[in-house]
Amino acid sequence: MTGTPKALRLHIGIFGRTNTGKSSFVNLITGQSTSIVSPIAGTTTDVVRKSMELLPIGPVTFLDTAGINDDSGLGELRINRTHEALNSSDIAILLVEPGVWTKYEEGLVADAAKQKTPLILVINKTDLYVDSGVPSIGKDIDSTHTMHVSCISAEKNPAERELIMQEFKRIILTLCPDEFLDPPTILGDLLPSNVVCPHVVLIVPIDLQAPKGRIILPQVQSIRDALDFNAAVSVVKESEYPMFLKKLAVPPDLVVCDSQVANRMVADTPKDIPCTTFSILFSRYKGNITTLAEGAATIHRLKAGDKVLIAEACSHHPLEDDIGRVKIPTWLHEKTGLNLECTHAAGKDYPADLSVFSLIIHCGACTLTRRETLWRIEQARSTGIPITNYGIAISVLQGVAERTLSPFPEALDAYQFVKHDSERGATP
Numbered sequence: 102m103t104g105t106p107k108a109l110r111l112h113i114g115i116f117g118r119t120n121t122g123k124s125s126f127v128n129l130i131t132g133q134s135t136s137i138v139s140p141i142a143g144t145t146t147d148v149v150r151k152s153m154e155l156l157p158i159g160p161v162t163f164l165d166t167a168g169i170n171d172d173s174g175l176g177e178l179r180i181n182r183t184h185e186a187l188n189s190s191d192i193a194i195l196l197v198e199p200g201v202w203t204k205y206e207e208g209l210v211a212d213a214a215k216q217k218t219p220l221i222l223v224i225n226k227t228d229l230y231v232d233s234g235v236p237s238i239g240k241d242i243d244s245t246h247t248m249h250v251s252c253i254s255a256e257k258n259p260a261e262r263e264l265i266m267q268e269f270k271r272i273i274l275t276l277c278p279d280e281f282l283d284p285p286t287i288l289g290d291l292l293p294s295n296v297v298c299p300h301v302v303l304i305v306p307i308d309l310q311a312p313k314g315r316i317i318l319p320q321v322q323s324i325r326d327a328l329d330f331n332a333a334v335s336v337v338k339e340s341e342y343p344m345f346l347k348k349l350a351v352p353p354d355l356v357v358c359d360s361q362v363a364n365r366m367v368a369d370t371p372k373d374i375p376c377t378t379f380s381i382l383f384s385r386y387k388g389n390i391t392t393l394a395e396g397a398a399t400i401h402r403l404k405a406g407d408k409v410l411i412a413e414a415c416s417h418h419p420l421e422d423d424i425g426r427v428k429i430p431t432w433l434h435e436k437t438g439l440n441l442e443c444t445h446a447a448g449k450d451y452p453a454d455l456s457v458f459s460l461i462i463h464c465g466a467c468t469l470t471r472r473e474t475l476w477r478i479e480q481a482r483s484t485g486i487p488i489t490n491y492g493i494a495i496s497v498l499q500g501v502a503e504r505t506l507s508p509f510p511e512a513l514d515a516y517q518f519v520k521h522d523s524e525r526g527a528t529p
């Protein structure tokens with residue numbers, strides 16, 4: 102993580118008057134005592150940087166700044182440093198004490214707005230007002246970006262830290278500039294860099310479910326991505342693939358197929374040719390492939406009666422042999438031999454309480470943004486419920502996940518770790 106270039110890390114600046122609890126807040130979020138905390142105003146005298154991995158966003162750097170008071174008479178240098186910190190912040194956090202709103206806060210909100218830096222207002226030390234009620238700061242600030250926290254209570258009660266972290270991540274994910282959520286490439290980075298014009302073979306079934314006269318968007322996007330990486334692309338039906346492979350003088354550098362024919366592709370493709378599915382490529386492009394692969398391994402540890410949520414991001418008209426409603430529940434039953442309770446949720450019906458489920462199998466989320474998909478993954482992760490998606494689940498159900506995940510070593514490791522754990526009969 103420390104190797105992540107500076108520009109690719111989200112910088113979160115922590116601002117506030119002296120003693121509002123900035124250093125306590127940074128320590129609480131990072132889970133480390135990096136910044137010195139003390140009741141003496143002006144403890145932090147220069148910007149203290151702390152980097153961490155904040156899932157699901159990735160690497161972030163917190164800038165704990167020196168507190169400023171209207172009458173502090175602090176050195177100009179310190180004030181300039183704090184302003185520089187605002188310039189380097191992608192998101193600013195303003196810590197205040199309940200009921201206190203001065204020219205300083207007014208100025209910081211105005212400066213952040215001028216720079217178009219998203220701002221989170223953290224009203225700290227709420228524990229001091231448990232009897233009297235937290236006084237309002239008398240300012241109308243967007244309440245969706247406001248958190249009420251108490252660093253001291255969270256220190257004493259670790260469950261509160263979890264709640265604060267969840268709320269904090271939700272707000273950060275909402276405000277995070279798009280470039281930090283930019284997806285990796287679809288497939289270009291899987292191609293060998295030392296081969297001139299690498300060759301990608303895409304296996305595209307043309308069956309009843311294929312739209313008439315065209316190929317679907319993920320396939321088009323994969324072709325475009327391959328071209329962006331100066332690769333050649335062949336598109337072939339699964340029935341013609343074995344013959345096509347035989348005709349090639351040089352083996353392809355990557356083969357990608359529709360999830361539903363993954364077992365055929367694996368059987369027909371020599372072991373030294375990397376192969377995967379479109380859905381797996383898009384697990385990474387849209388979400389977090391490692392978390393989704395780890396979640397898929399839960400299929401190996403399901404027990405009779407377990408509840409499985411099959412979630413679809415849009416409410417399309419279900420087909421006769423619908424993948425979410427018919428095929429996946431049937432394959433799950435065939436693979437595990439268990440009677441499972443499969444619940445479906447489509448569109449906006451996504452359940453608020455995920456804790457009753459043993460596994461969530463989500464659709465490919467083609468109508469959701471990467472931000473929305475990451476948030477759904479994070480919601481499941483923070484509730485401790487494994488989550489996967491149709492594509493990876495189908496590879497597991499077909500018994501070919503080890504092969505189709507192999508182009509993504511981290512995801513494969515996560516999958517195998519949980520799978521082997523289940524085989525040894527260990528509980529999570």
Ligand SMILES: Nc1nc2c(ncn2[C@@H]2O[C@H](COP(=O)(O)OP(=O)(O)OP(=O)(O)O)[C@@H](O)[C@H]2O)c(=O)[nH]1
Pocket residue numbers: 117118119120121122123124125126137138139140141142143144145146166167168169225226227228229250251252253254
């Ligand atoms: N009661 C209460 N005290 C808190 C809370 N958070 C921090 N404090 C206390 O407030 C004092 C100041 O905390 P710091 O984290 O050092 O504040 P700071 O904003 O970094 O201060 P400077 O670096 O001096 O600007 C310390 O005595 C903390 O223990 C809280 O939520 N509740």
Ligand code: SF4
Pocket residue numbers: 413414415416417464465466467468469
């Ligand atoms: S993959 Fe796309 S079309 Fe299918 S259910 Fe999900 S959002 Fe709807």
Ligand SMILES: [Mg+2]
Pocket residue numbers: 123124125136137138144145165166168
């Ligand atoms: Mg401090």
